Amino acid sequence: MRRPEFIAKHGGMPAGWLGRVLASIMERETAAINQHAIALLDPLVSEAVLDIGMGNGLSLRHLASHVGEGTVVGVDHSPVMCRRAEKNNKSLVDEGLISVVCACSDDLPFETGHFDAAMSVHTLYFWDPAEPHLKEIARILRPGGRLVLAFRPDTDPATSDFPNSIYTFRSIEEIVSLAGSCGFEDFVLEDGPNSEAILCALRSHC
Numbered sequence: 756m757r758r759p760e761f762i763a764k765h766g767g768m769p770a771g772w773l774g775r776v777l778a779s780i781m782e783r784e785t786a787a788i789n790q791h792a793i794a795l796l797d798p799l800v801s802e803a804v805l806d807i808g809m810g811n812g813l814s815l816r817h818l819a820s821h822v823g824e825g826t827v828v829g830v831d832h833s834p835v836m837c838r839r840a841e842k843n844n845k846s847l848v849d850e851g852l853i854s855v856v857c858a859c860s861d862d863l864p865f866e867t868g869h870f871d872a873a874m875s876v877h878t879l880y881f882w883d884p885a886e887p888h889l890k891e892i893a894r895i896l897r898p899g900g901r902l903v904l905a906f907r908p909d910t911d912p913a914t915s916d917f918p919n920s921i922y923t924f925r926s927i928e929e930i931v932s933l934a935g936s937c938g939f940e941d942f943v944l945e946d947g948p949n950s951e952a953i954l955c956a957l958r959s960h961c
Contacts, residue, residue, distance in 0.1 A: 787947075795945060803822075808830070812841070819853055863895050870896050875903075900957070902957070902958065906954075939957065943956075
């Protein structure tokens with residue numbers, strides 16, 4: 756059944772009481788793919804790692820368990836999700852092990868080459884056009900830095916449940932082409948636990 760547009764828009768920008776309710780649902784729906792993405796990202800103990808569109812922030816604590824001496828930052832443009840992520844990780848935030856930043860992925864408040872690795876799960880559909888977001892991610896990654904991007908391709912039957920007025924689904928070939936034109940290379944494709952596609956790439960040295 757296709758999701759009503761007024762509900763679907765909260766997928767990209769949860770807000771108000773309905774956003775908080777949907778955030779709880781998304782915590783369960785995205786747990787497996789976030790764990791898979793973290794495993795593929797394979798963060799090292801001293802690295803600076805960014806989760807773009809971190810939502811509820813449960814992925815941040817798992818990243819922090821890998822990056823003991825490094826930095827873990829979560830970014831989301833929804834104030835509702837930023838507050839939820841801070842609440843879910845209060846002790847780690849208080850200890851300075853995790854930072855939560857409310858910002859858009861096409862205008863990240865970080866220095867060029869600041870991060871060693873970045874991941875983003877189920878955010879690509881709301882990047883229209885996608886180029887400004889991918890170029891900004893490339894900017895904040897060091898040359899050779901890693902990106903893990905998890906998404907549902909347009910061939911996934913589940914995409915028919917989402918209104919195209921809110922969600923933009925693309926083919927895997929289109930995503931690879933977009934990433935290549937925005938500063939990424941050495942692409943590897945993996946399967947997610949629930950029919951998702953996961954694109955692993957490196958920030959170009961050029």
